[in-house]
Amino acid sequence: MSARRLTLAACAFSLAAISTPALAQGAVPERFRWLTFVVFGAIIALTMYVTYVAAKRVKTASDFYVAGGGVSGLQNGWAIAGDYLSAASFLGIAGLISLYGYDGFMYSVGWLVAYITVLLVIAEPCRNIGKYTLSDILAYRNNPKATRTVGAISTITVSTFYLTAQMVGGGVLVKTLIGIDYEISVMVVGILMLGYVLFGGMVATTWVQIIKAILLVTASILLVMFTWTPYGFSLPGYLSAVVGDAKVQAQVAMLLGDAAKNMTPEQLGQRFLEPGLYLKNPIDQISLGMALVLGTAGMPHILMRFFTVPTAQAARKSVIWAMAIIGGFYVLTLFLGTGAAMNVGAATIRGVDPGGNMAGPLLAQWIGGGPESMLGNLFLAFVAAVAFATIVAVVAGLVLAAASAMAHDLYVGVIREDHVTPQEQVRAARIATVIVGAMAITIGILAKGQNVAHLVALAFAVASSANLPCVLLTLFWKRCNTGGIVLGMIVGTLAAIGLVLISPNLTYPLAVKAAQEKIVAAETAKLAKFNADLAAATAPAPAPAADAAATAPVPEKPAMPAVDTSRLKADIAKSEKAKAAAEAKIKEIGSDRTSIVGLEKPAFELRNPGLISIPLGFLAVIIGSLLYRDKRAEDMWDELYVRQNTGLLLAKPVAH
Amino acid sequence: MVDASQVDWKAIDSRPEFQELHRKKMGFLWGLMIFSMVYYFLLPIGAGYFPDLYKVRVWGPVNVGILFALSQFVVAWGLAFYYAKRASTVFDPMAAAIVADAEKAMGAKK
Numbered sequence: 001m002s003a004r005r006l007t008l009a010a011c012a013f014s015l016a017a018i019s020t021p022a023l024a025q026g027a028v029p030e031r032f033r034w035l036t037f038v039v040f041g042a043i044i045a046l047t048m049y050v051t052y053v054a055a056k057r058v059k060t061a062s063d064f065y066v067a068g069g070g071v072s073g074l075q076n077g078w079a080i081a082g083d084y085l086s087a088a089s090f091l092g093i094a095g096l097i098s099l100y101g102y103d104g105f106m107y108s109v110g111w112l113v114a115y116i117t118v119l120l121v122i123a124e125p126c127r128n129i130g131k132y133t134l135s136d137i138l139a140y141r142n143n144p145k146a147t148r149t150v151g152a153i154s155t156i157t158v159s160t161f162y163l164t165a166q167m168v169g170g171g172v173l174v175k176t177l178i179g180i181d182y183e184i185s186v187m188v189v190g191i192l193m194l195g196y197v198l199f200g201g202m203v204a205t206t207w208v209q210i211i212k213a214i215l216l217v218t219a220s221i222l223l224v225m226f227t228w229t230p231y232g233f234s235l236p237g238y239l240s241a242v243v244g245d246a247k248v249q250a251q252v253a254m255l256l257g258d259a260a261k262n263m264t265p266e267q268l269g270q271r272f273l274e275p276g277l278y279l280k281n282p283i284d285q286i287s288l289g290m291a292l293v294l295g296t297a298g299m300p301h302i303l304m305r306f307f308t309v310p311t312a313q314a315a316r317k318s319v320i321w322a323m324a325i326i327g328g329f330y331v332l333t334l335f336l337g338t339g340a341a342m343n344v345g346a347a348t349i350r351g352v353d354p355g356g357n358m359a360g361p362l363l364a365q366w367i368g369g370g371p372e373s374m375l376g377n378l379f380l381a382f383v384a385a386v387a388f389a390t391i392v393a394v395v396a397g398l399v400l401a402a403a404s405a406m407a408h409d410l411y412v413g414v415i416r417e418d419h420v421t422p423q424e425q426v427r428a429a430r431i432a433t434v435i436v437g438a439m440a441i442t443i444g445i446l447a448k449g450q451n452v453a454h455l456v457a458l459a460f461a462v463a464s465s466a467n468l469p470c471v472l473l474t475l476f477w478k479r480c481n482t483g484g485i486v487l488g489m490i491v492g493t494l495a496a497i498g499l500v501l502i503s504p505n506l507t508y509p510l511a512v513k514a515a516q517e518k519i520v521a522a523e524t525a526k527l528a529k530f531n532a533d534l535a536a537a538t539a540p541a542p543a544p545a546a547d548a549a550a551t552a553p554v555p556e557k558p559a560m561p562a563v564d565t566s567r568l569k570a571d572i573a574k575s576e577k578a579k580a581a582a583e584a585k586i587k588e589i590g591s592d593r594t595s596i597v598g599l600e601k602p603a604f605e606l607r608n609p610g611l612i613s614i615p616l617g618f619l620a621v622i623i624g625s626l627l628y629r630d631k632r633a634e635d636m637w638d639e640l641y642v643r644q645n646t647g648l649l650l651a652k653p654v655a656h
Numbered sequence: 657m658v659d660a661s662q663v664d665w666k667a668i669d670s671r672p673e674f675q676e677l678h679r680k681k682m683g684f685l686w687g688l689m690i691f692s693m694v695y696y697f698l699l700p701i702g703a704g705y706f707p708d709l710y711k712v713r714v715w716g717p718v719n720v721g722i723l724f725a726l727s728q729f730v731v732a733w734g735l736a737f738y739y740a741k742r743a744s745t746v747f748d749p750m751a752a753a754i755v756a757d758a759e760k761a762m763g764a765k766k
Contacts, residue, residue: 109725113692113732236718273718320740
């Protein structure tokens with residue numbers, strides 16, 4: 001029970017972080033590993049070629065940051081999907097569904113609904129107003145230096161949180177799949193990404209994201225076809241098979257514990273399709289939902305994609321395409337997850353990775369014929385390569401967003417006050433890319449073994465509490481000004497980070513200790529029983545009555561067959577190992593009593609701060625604006641408002 | 657390329673055509689936005705507080721909860737499509753007319 005709680009805590013609310021794998025040697029058997037390298041090599045070669053071609057087209061800062069604004073709506077739609085569908089969604093949600101059924105699927109909905117906000121109030125106005133970065137929008141009618149500084153800091157903060165989760169997740173993923181060392185995996189991901197961005201800028205990044213999205217969607221459709229075909233593409237027919245599966249029923253029984261005792265197998269199976277196996281706190285769910293549906297629209301790397309298209313119409317079209325692709329993909333995850341639950345089984349999935357992240361790849365392996373077959377491992381290799389491409393593509397988008405904030409906003413905008421030559425701009429962009437890339441690799445390696453699960457939630461929390469209120473209000477509220485932007489950015493960011501720091505996301509030594517002590521106690525009790533049984537089993541044939549009275553507690557049993565003692569011995573060994581592991585953990589904690597911020601237990605009960613921090617962010621922008629007088633912000637309102645609605649003067653030279 | 661400072665933004669903003677675009681667009685956008693938020697948050701709220709409703713089976717093992725979750729996708733796509741249609745048939749032509757007028761005015765000034 002407590003082990004399950006720990007697993008839940010480890011993967012809770014963030015799917016990007018991939019929990020520590022149980023099998024160090026990887027999911028792909030040693031003798032089939034070359035297959036994986038062949039598929040990986042092919043995909044890397046393809047993306048390298050694209051980068052080589054793109055590098056010739058990247059000459060100006062505009063080429064580097066936004067592909068010269070020449071991406072079409074359809075291309076951008078695929079690129080947004082490629083930028084957005086991280087390993088978290090691809091592996092994490094399928095994994096959650098495979099372990100917890102309905103709740104995992106419900107979780108996926110918010111990721112699509114988020115794009116309604118992007119479509120209605122963000123994409124088109126931002127295209128009409130901005131140039132390269134989120135801060136361009138904030139600086140339009142506000143004090144450029146002040147708003148660029150806070151905007152850049154927030155962009156770098158959000159991107160770094162997300163980046164760290166991706167790097168750690170990527171390192172663990174590659175290690176879990178093919179057994180390459182964590183550090184090497186992180187470096188390979190980092191260097192590849194750096195290669196794409198440094199040489200090919202946004203042009204290469206866009207194409208890497210498009211290629212990745214196409215591969216991901218193709219792989220998912222194929223897996224679902226194979227999974228669903230035997231049931232004639234009937235939804236009730238397929239789900240009947242899922243709920244009737246013994247492995248699914250066993251998983252539900254395990255999750256429900258004592259509550260499952262009076263349930264029939266049919267009820268257990270059906271329970272898999274009902275809510276409540278994973279998500280226990282509706283308030284936390286609503287809080288997470290708020291961060292998702294408002295945070296996506298405040299993600300700098302997503303916003304940046306709208307500067308790559310020429311017009312507001314193209315921006316709109318790209319969101320429509322992105323929604324079709326992303327939504328379609330999440331519907332497919334229902335089948336990927338339930339298919340893995342039924343065909344592979346939750347026990348096997350958890351055996352490879354406790355967070356369930358290997359559900360999709362294992363399903364691919366099963367479809368191809370299982371772990372011992374050539375085809376199965378070819379499929380697994382393909383899905384693994386797609387997952388790898390996924391991480392590289394998402395990381396490239398994040399690095400570009402952080403680098404543009406550093407070079408375009410901080411260096412060119414604030415330090416040089418826009419007095420730079422075009423050559424200097426491109427050089428600044430490339431240097432910033434190297435800095436951010438090196439930082440990503442370093443943080444990725446330093447964060448080895450850390451629970452980075454809360455970092456994705458944190459990225460969304462900051463984006464929804466700081467970035468979104470500022471962008472939305474400067475675009476739609478006349479009174480908004482520099483004071484509001486600066487205060488909103490600071491309050492939104494600090495509230496989101498502060499609330500997470502005192503939330504249950506962090507490790508609380510006392511709670512961990514209590515949980516481990518419980519394990520020790522349980523194992524000690526078990527050991528006592530096993531040892532007693534063993535003693536009884538190995539005791540010489542029933543002793544004379546006088547002796548029996550002296551050793552009263554030993555139950556009088558006939559000598560057991562040898563098979564049973566060996567099983568008992570195995571049980572004892574297992575218990576001793578579990579006990580030793582728990583004791584080691586207690587020792588590791590030592591005299592620590594508090595989390596890294598000095599709390600013995602969480603002071604804020606929600607894992608997701610959005611419910612509190614988002615209203616706080618909006619409130620700060622409003623109060624800051626009302627308390628501050630800013631002539632420029634007022635004077636520029638007409639210009640901003642007309643431009644964001646009409647696209648007047650956008651990129652298109654007006655005929656004289 | 658015309659510089660932003662050469663355009664009389666205030667004049668464009670106060671034109672009745674622009675005011676009409678503003679009114680139509682804002683009402684439509686925020687209406688859709690509120691509808692989509694309400695519809696989305698019904699899902700976690702329902703799952704948290706009315707789980708028995710979600711368990712009602714309607715089509716073999718397919719229950720209300722699954723249909724409701726699937727309907728979220730359909731509704732999101734429907735809203736997106738509806739917005740795109742409205743934007744391209746109503747808002748785009750209105751904006752294009754305003755832009756054309758403004759460009760003509762700028763040309764006349766030269």
